[in-house]
Amino acid sequence: MEVAAAKAPRQLLARGGLAAAAPCPAVNGGGGVVVFFAALVAGALVAACWMSASARLQVAPITPAATPTIARNAATGPEPAPGPPRFAGGGTSTNQTPSAAAPANFAPPPRPRELPPAPSPAGAAAPAARECPAYFRWIHEDLRPWRDVGVTLDAVERARRYAAKFRVTVVAGRLYVARYGRCFQTRDVFTQWGILQLLRRYPGGVPDLDLMFDCEDRPVVGAADRHHAQPPPLFRYCGSEATLDIPFPDWSFWGWPELNIKPWEALRREIEEGNAMANWTERAPYAYWKGNPNVGAGRRFLLRCNASGKRDWNARIYAQDWGKELQRGFRESDLSKQCTHRYKIYVEGRGWSVSEKYILACDSVALMVRPRFHDFFSRGLAPLRHYWPVRDRGVAMCRSIKFAVDWGNAHPDKAREIGRNASRFVREDLAMDRVYDYMLHLLAEYARLLRYRPAVPRGAAEVTVESIARGRRGLERQFMMETAVADDGAGGEGPCRLPPPFSAQELQALRRERADVVRQVEAWEDH
Numbered sequence: 001m002e003v004a005a006a007k008a009p010r011q012l013l014a015r016g017g018l019a020a021a022a023p024c025p026a027v028n029g030g031g032g033v034v035v036f037f038a039a040l041v042a043g044a045l046v047a048a049c050w051m052s053a054s055a056r057l058q059v060a061p062i063t064p065a066a067t068p069t070i071a072r073n074a075a076t077g078p079e080p081a082p083g084p085p086r087f088a089g090g091g092t093s094t095n096q097t098p099s100a101a102a103p104a105n106f107a108p109p110p111r112p113r114e115l116p117p118a119p120s121p122a123g124a125a126a127p128a129a130r131e132c133p134a135y136f137r138w139i140h141e142d143l144r145p146w147r148d149v150g151v152t153l154d155a156v157e158r159a160r161r162y163a164a165k166f167r168v169t170v171v172a173g174r175l176y177v178a179r180y181g182r183c184f185q186t187r188d189v190f191t192q193w194g195i196l197q198l199l200r201r202y203p204g205g206v207p208d209l210d211l212m213f214d215c216e217d218r219p220v221v222g223a224a225d226r227h228h229a230q231p232p233p234l235f236r237y238c239g240s241e242a243t244l245d246i247p248f249p250d251w252s253f254w255g256w257p258e259l260n261i262k263p264w265e266a267l268r269r270e271i272e273e274g275n276a277m278a279n280w281t282e283r284a285p286y287a288y289w290k291g292n293p294n295v296g297a298g299r300r301f302l303l304r305c306n307a308s309g310k311r312d313w314n315a316r317i318y319a320q321d322w323g324k325e326l327q328r329g330f331r332e333s334d335l336s337k338q339c340t341h342r343y344k345i346y347v348e349g350r351g352w353s354v355s356e357k358y359i360l361a362c363d364s365v366a367l368m369v370r371p372r373f374h375d376f377f378s379r380g381l382a383p384l385r386h387y388w389p390v391r392d393r394g395v396a397m398c399r400s401i402k403f404a405v406d407w408g409n410a411h412p413d414k415a416r417e418i419g420r421n422a423s424r425f426v427r428e429d430l431a432m433d434r435v436y437d438y439m440l441h442l443l444a445e446y447a448r449l450l451r452y453r454p455a456v457p458r459g460a461a462e463v464t465v466e467s468i469a470r471g472r473r474g475l476e477r478q479f480m481m482e483t484a485v486a487d488d489g490a491g492g493e494g495p496c497r498l499p500p501p502f503s504a505q506e507l508q509a510l511r512r513e514r515a516d517v518v519r520q521v522e523a524w525e526d527h
């Protein structure tokens, strides 16, 4: 039912106006507003979507002090606190299930072919910059609809009709923003902050450009528009196969003050330090998830995989105890101390979830319930290399989870390798330097497609560090200070080199390889 959104651009278009009624149908379950945030205390899933839900609740301007009030209003009342997980002890390597033996001859899936070396500028004295991570190649795919036709002013302006919330214009290295609507919490503020830091980091590096941005969770430019000669380019935080929206790094990379989630670079380092202290072998040998189960079909299915008297699917599922978190003022929701289980489940809520990077950073094996959305980096992840694929419906999902956990406990070396590969991906390919490089290349490639000369649009105002930071206090201010980039550029190391587009054959081969791996796992499960 959620997918319908992507398939009905027209309907969405109409709905786009109803900002408040927007996206999260599940918020009103059970006589109260269930907020789907998910992730604090012990293993968390931060559903990006909960803010959309809370958006209806007249969320006041945020200062850390105000947050508990907001959230209290949003909470249904305390949910039962998770009891202490019952761990059966460390080892579970004895698997009587015949199927568990099947993949013993686990072989890493074929790896995508190495990229051809990109041509280095002839006679360049400086050593060629190192190539960006492979997921940067998706920039070309995301912009492909405009590759031949270019981006016209008319197409950009049409994108506004999809309820774009603001317009970003860069002229001569300065940032101008025209606001068209409200974003939840400080999504827009921290997104614009991030773009501003990019401009400071690479002075003169970001060409003049003009783009529409929406900050809601789900992509909306439907496939139907694919056939429009000039589809509207719309930037947001995630995309999907069925839509044309262009994924861009979300606000949480610069921090999420309302939830006391630190800027990514700092948090990533803390998680890394936490990993060093939580030996994989000593972690609870189960698959852990905590979040709001009321958002999205996948989460409702996941609930049924929780250990019940009858059947233990090796999953330990907890509903977020929102009320309690609030009382604690998020003080104890330390993401860096949540890598306590060998397996962590990732399941989408209403849209993609920002929790993905925190889960991948854990060194645990990410059990990824087949996602329908992607953010800018997730297409760089390969099944069985960075995560274990899990089916997305019904009891099959539970079987997938049980199988994965049994398999991993029986093959701890392989399992740990998958976990380590994911955390290495996060450390190397998703370091903040690379996030900035991604923004730079995406924006530069987009700018190249413009068929008009960007000018500051009517109603836009210049955004500067001073104008954004003015009047901000508490965590908002702190996170900005922590992520402020000196305006003399990065100093030293320039951006990585953008890899070339996929050829049609490469793209097809990549998709086939991944589908084959998933099918292979399913065959093991079915045995």
Ligand SMILES: *[C@@H]1O[C@H](CO)[C@@H](O)[C@H](O)[C@H]1NC(C)=O
Binding pocket: 279, 280, 281, 282
């Ligand atoms: C992790 O813990 C196990 C069991 O306690 C121990 O055998 C192993 O050496 C530890 N590994 C590391 C890297 O500390």
Ligand SMILES: *[C@@H]1O[C@H](CO)[C@@H](O)[C@H](O)[C@H]1NC(C)=O
Binding pocket: 082, 083, 293, 303, 306, 307, 308, 316, 317, 318, 319
């Ligand atoms: C899952 O099961 C555990 C143990 O029985 C229980 O504490 C927890 O509340 C359950 N989770 C949900 C979401 O019902």
Ligand SMILES: *[C@@H]1O[C@H](CO)[C@@H](O)[C@H](O)[C@H]1NC(C)=O
Binding pocket: 108, 109, 384, 385, 386, 414, 417, 418, 421
């Ligand atoms: C983990 O990454 C390394 C280096 O990229 C690779 O050689 C290895 O095959 C990966 N492991 C798995 C299980 O894919």
